[in-house]
Amino acid sequence: MLTLWDAPKGASVTITGLKQGLHQLVLNRLSEMGLDQGQTVLCLRRSPFNGPVVVAIADCVYSLEQQIASHIFIQPLS
Amino acid sequence: MKRIILVGKPNSGKSLLFNQLTGLRQKVANFPGVTVELKTGRFDAFELVDFPGTYSMSTLSRDEDIAVEKINQALLDDNTALIICNLDATRLESSLVFGMQMLALARRFNKKMLFALNMIDEVERFGHHIDVNALAADVGCPVAALSAKTLQGISEFKQQALALANAPTVPAEPMNEATTANIAADTPVNPLVQSRKLAAKYGIKASIVLKTQNRIDAFMLNNVSGSIAFLLVMFLLFQSIFTFATPLMDGVENALGALAQAITGMIGPGMLSDFLNDAIFGGLGSFLVFVPQIMVLTLIIGLLEDSGYLARAALICHRPLSYFGLSGRSFIPYLSAHACAIPAIMAARTIESPRKRLITMLTIPLMSCSARLPVYALLISVLIPQQQYLGGLINLQGVAFFSLYLFGILTALLVSFVLSRTANDDAKSDMPFILELPTYRLPHWKPLIHRVVQSAKQFIYRAGPVIFVVSLVIWTLGYFPSDAGGLEYSYLGQIGHFIEPLFTPLGIDWRYGIAILMSFLAREVFVGALGTLFGIEGADENIAGLAANIQQDGLAFGAGIGILLFYVVALQCVATVATLKAETGSTKLVLGLVAGYGALAYLLAFMAASLIG
Ligand SMILES: Nc1nc2c(ncn2[C@@H]2O[C@H](COP(=O)(O)OP(=O)(O)OP(=O)(O)O)[C@@H](O)[C@H]2O)c(=O)[nH]1
Ligand SMILES: [Mg+2]
Numbered sequence: 001m002l003t004l005w006d007a008p009k010g011a012s013v014t015i016t017g018l019k020q021g022l023h024q025l026v027l028n029r030l031s032e033m034g035l036d037q038g039q040t041v042l043c044l045r046r047s048p049f050n051g052p053v054v055v056a057i058a059d060c061v062y063s064l065e066q067q068i069a070s071h072i073f074i075q076p077l078s
Numbered sequence: 079m080k081r082i083i084l085v086g087k088p089n090s091g092k093s094l095l096f097n098q099l100t101g102l103r104q105k106v107a108n109f110p111g112v113t114v115e116l117k118t119g120r121f122d123a124f125e126l127v128d129f130p131g132t133y134s135m136s137t138l139s140r141d142e143d144i145a146v147e148k149i150n151q152a153l154l155d156d157n158t159a160l161i162i163c164n165l166d167a168t169r170l171e172s173s174l175v176f177g178m179q180m181l182a183l184a185r186r187f188n189k190k191m192l193f194a195l196n197m198i199d200e201v202e203r204f205g206h207h208i209d210v211n212a213l214a215a216d217v218g219c220p221v222a223a224l225s226a227k228t229l230q231g232i233s234e235f236k237q238q239a240l241a242l243a244n245a246p247t248v249p250a251e252p253m254n255e256a257t258t259a260n261i262a263a264d265t266p267v268n269p270l271v272q273s274r275k276l277a278a279k280y281g282i283k284a285s286i287v288l289k290t291q292n293r294i295d296a297f298m299l300n301n302v303s304g305s306i307a308f309l310l311v312m313f314l315l316f317q318s319i320f321t322f323a324t325p326l327m328d329g330v331e332n333a334l335g336a337l338a339q340a341i342t343g344m345i346g347p348g349m350l351s352d353f354l355n356d357a358i359f360g361g362l363g364s365f366l367v368f369v370p371q372i373m374v375l376t377l378i379i380g381l382l383e384d385s386g387y388l389a390r391a392a393l394i395c396h397r398p399l400s401y402f403g404l405s406g407r408s409f410i411p412y413l414s415a416h417a418c419a420i421p422a423i424m425a426a427r428t429i430e431s432p433r434k435r436l437i438t439m440l441t442i443p444l445m446s447c448s449a450r451l452p453v454y455a456l457l458i459s460v461l462i463p464q465q466q467y468l469g470g471l472i473n474l475q476g477v478a479f480f481s482l483y484l485f486g487i488l489t490a491l492l493v494s495f496v497l498s499r500t501a502n503d504d505a506k507s508d509m510p511f512i513l514e515l516p517t518y519r520l521p522h523w524k525p526l527i528h529r530v531v532q533s534a535k536q537f538i539y540r541a542g543p544v545i546f547v548v549s550l551v552i553w554t555l556g557y558f559p560s561d562a563g564g565l566e567y568s569y570l571g572q573i574g575h576f577i578e579p580l581f582t583p584l585g586i587d588w589r590y591g592i593a594i595l596m597s598f599l600a601r602e603v604f605v606g607a608l609g610t611l612f613g614i615e616g617a618d619e620n621i622a623g624l625a626a627n628i629q630q631d632g633l634a635f636g637a638g639i640g641i642l643l644f645y646v647v648a649l650q651c652v653a654t655v656a657t658l659k660a661e662t663g664s665t666k667l668v669l670g671l672v673a674g675y676g677a678l679a680y681l682l683a684f685m686a687a688s689l690i691g
Binding site: 023028036044049051052054056060062 | 133134136137138168169170171172175270274277281282284287288291292295299301393394396397406509510511512513514515
């Protein structure tokens with residue numbers, strides 16, 4: 001399945017779920033940030049050498065490292 | 079005293095509002111996680127408490143833990159008269175996530191609450207209007223729109239806050255019409271869903287708010303232009319400490335020289351004139367010369383902090399820093415450590431991973447803080463010729479400065495690398511990196527200038543008295559017995575020869591030894607102490623700069639470099655040690671650190687002296 005880590009720059013994607021394995025506190029935070037099932041996220045940038053991705057979620061822009069982005073399942077927005 | 083607490087999302091303008099209400103000047107800057115401890119001030123008859131920002135009641139980092147812990151205490155405390163929850167009006171959704179959680183708690187514990195809808199000036203700039211009354215009715219809690227920057231709405235806000243705080247607490251009222259009829263009538267009310275709905279109804283569209291910021295980021299975070307911009311910013315930062323400050327420093331030095339000549343000319347030769355010349359102008363004066371440099375440094379760090387760029391720099395650095403066991407978030411404390419290590423160690427609280435936070439704290443003292451500036455500047459002007467390249471764009475002394483900073487940073491990375499391989503893991507140790515990128519803002523000039531002036535004052539107040547006393551003691555011990563035949567035979571000379579063996583391996587004589595030992599009181603003392611010593615020796619010369627005196631006296635290049643490396647690495651600051659101890663909770667660890675850095679510093683100085691010669 002695709003994750004947010006795979007999303008190309010400029011793509012709008014829909015969150016389909018979160019993968020197991022993250023700390024509960026991190027899961028809470030992600031969901032509060034708006035990384036909830038059904039929410040739309042815009043992938044703004046990717047950094048070289050597997051650096052953090054930059055995404056717009058709701059009214060904020062966040063940078064997330066691979067460890068997190070690869071735990072977020074997505075679906076390209078059709 | 080009854081208390082009002084000021085809470086909310088990070089970077090939403092709490093501290094600026096706090097400053098406006100109390101007249102104090104807490105640090106305000108444009109990145110999340112500026113305030114990392116509670117700060118109190120007086121607002122009318124109340125004690126106002128500024129909190130570290132938190133995204134949620136469920137926390138990730140130490141500064142958030144502190145905020146939530148203290149919020150819980152405040153909820154139980156009868157003295158809490160009012161909770162002011164600050165919202166960033168341009169980002170209603172993310173502000174309300176915490177806001178609605180806070181409101182639910184306030185209701186549960188029967189506390190009065192007021193939403194401060196801050197940054198309303200920006201909302202208006204976007205041509206948007208928020209219907210405050212309707213919003214208040216929907217959330218079921220009073221809301222006041224204001225701008226902590228332009229001060230619009232602030233007097234109404236004050237009135238409203240005080241009226242609420244002074245009103246008697248009504249015994250837990252049953253949910254009234256307004257609250258039950260609010261738009262998020264889903265039960266149980268989910269703060270997330272609720273904030274989303276409220277934001278959709280009242281807020282500005284995200285795409286409008288984020289437009290400018292994303293456009294600038296397209297450049298600043300681009301792989302090519304972003305990297306160039308980053309390197310350029312860092313190079314300019316360190317180069318400008320030297321370039322911009324040099325003319326100002328020359329000015330101060332000339333003014334002091336003229337003053338010294340005028341005064342000593344007036345009182346004629348004698349012991350008093352010797353004293354003024356050596357201890358006051360030589361000792362204290364050679365330290366005052368560096369005030370402009372501190373101011374330039376503070377100005378540039380302040381500009382960076384206010385612009386919003388620091389969060390981007392942290393993002394760019396995250397991956398490289400990870401190799402050394404650090405986080406991108408370590409970048410901000412590292413940068414501010416170049417002004418002073420103490421606030422930087424506190425700022426490490428924002429690093430989510432406890433292990434990375436610890437490593438960051440332990441390596442912060444290797445960043446060249448402003449107290450080292452005088453030592454660097456003095457020795458560089460002794461050792462490195464004033465040489466320009468590329469039509470003045472690159473200055474050899476400036477490059478030397480930059481190299482010393484870089485040496486500190488590289489040593490810190492190396493130490494981090496070693497520490498990260500040895501420190502043991504536990505489950506919570508690897509909290510991942512999540513960082514909000516704030517909007518870009520133009521710097522706020524007035525507070526910035528205040529901060530620059532303040533930095534100069536602090537620099538003088540902190541080290542000035544110590545240097546004065548040290549200069550006085552050194553002068554007295556070095557001047558007497560006055561018939562002994564000079565400094566070598568004075569009381570100080572006798573003490574000096576006793577400690578000299580410690581410094582002979584470093585290729586320096588006892589005068590430098592005394593200055594180095596004395597600088598454990600404050601690093602700047604090195605310059606003051608040497609100034610006094612050379613002042614006594616060059617009794618009847620014209621007042622030349624200290625650097626010229628040292629050059630004439632002769633200091634071997636390798637030994638000079640050795641002293642510089644010693645100052646880069648050695649942990650000589652008592653206040654830093656105390657802060658480290660408080661933040662890590664381990665005396666053993668910190669004492670080990672002092673010993674370790676001390677040994678490394680000595681070794682480096684020894685190697686430089688013997689290898690370079
Ligand atoms: N335009 C505008 N900018 C504001 C306003 N209030 C604060 N700012 C800016 O917003 C940024 C953050 O302000 P702070 O007061 O440091 O925010 P804070 O909520 O204390 O942040 P933390 O301590 O990190 O939680 C700074 O750059 C301020 O200058 C406002 O009313 N209008
Ligand atoms: Mg603050």
